[in-house]
């Protein structure tokens with residue numbers, strides 16, 4: 001899936017002036033995407049204007065997105081900055097037709113990392129273009145962990161090469177409590193260490209050439225969750241190599257340089273031979289490079 005989130009950051013410098021209560025931000029050609037705060041929560045909204053898409057901030061942690069086919073969009077509410085110990089509860093409804101997902105989503109700096117804890121998704125599993133890093137059981141559910149490299153792609157700091165970290169819930173759901181810190185610790189154990197400085201941390205709804213509706217309400221449940229919020233997460237510094245240790249290299253056949261390793265409909269090899277990583281060229285074609 002295209003990294004919509006990366007894209008929207010490029011245009012997010014135009015912060016929408018949210019003057020009135022519960023404003024609606026309606027996508028149309030030329031309307032800049034925006035991010036800011038609303039009723040005590042941080043929100044982000046990006047659209048490429050290819051879809052008929054409406055983002056509405058509801059009360060407190062609520063937002064509603066409706067979209068039609070044709071483009072890319074992502075939006076959601078949460079917090080800025082994120083942190084290593086937040087327990088997030090979210091409720092709501094999520095209907096989609098096609099390629100879409102619902103995820104806890106955020107960024108860190110030092111180093112620059114884009115991360116997703118995918119709770120539900122449509123026709124495309126975002127792990128198909130990433131390197132598998134094993135599984136983790138959090139909140140009584142199994143998630144597949146994965147990592148991918150984004151090479152010279154848009155980011156919160158402009159065009160950069162950076163890592164994406166993923167947890168993808170096998171048993172999809174819409175609504176529940178996510179111990180975000182448990183994912184972060186599992187990622188660190190798998191060699192996927194977040195940066196020291198968090199940017200935002202939201203529950204996002206994304207669509208890609210699809211249609212759907214999300215009506216999601218987020219809340220911070222850190223005090224009522226399973227994580228006491230005191231566990232330090234190992235982080236990496238800018239001088240630490242992002243390269244995963246060789247002990248995590250997957251067993252089995254590996255794709256060679258320039259070979260296909262993923263994409264919609266791909267059922268062949270998904271792991272790349274060292275030192276190559278699987279990179280998305282487009283929705284249908286991912287290549288070891």
Ligand SMILES: *[C@@H]1O[C@H](CO)[C@@H](O)[C@H](O)[C@H]1NC(C)=O
Nearest residue numbers: 020021022023024025054056
């Ligand atoms: C936002 O959209 C909803 C649903 O269409 C509408 O009822 C409400 O009046 C709109 N609010 C603003 C501020 O335009």
Ligand SMILES: *[C@@H]1O[C@H](CO)[C@@H](O)[C@H](O)[C@H]1NC(C)=O
Nearest residue numbers: 089176177219220221224225
């Ligand atoms: C916090 O999480 C627990 C466990 O999932 C849940 O029962 C409770 O309703 C949540 N509380 C809030 C305020 O979200």
Ligand SMILES: *[C@@H]1O[C@H](CO)[C@@H](O)[C@H](O)[C@H]1NC(C)=O
Nearest residue numbers: 056058062064092093215216
């Ligand atoms: C979103 O869901 C809430 C809770 O079910 C509901 O009260 C609200 O009317 C919904 N908003 C829209 C715009 O459908």
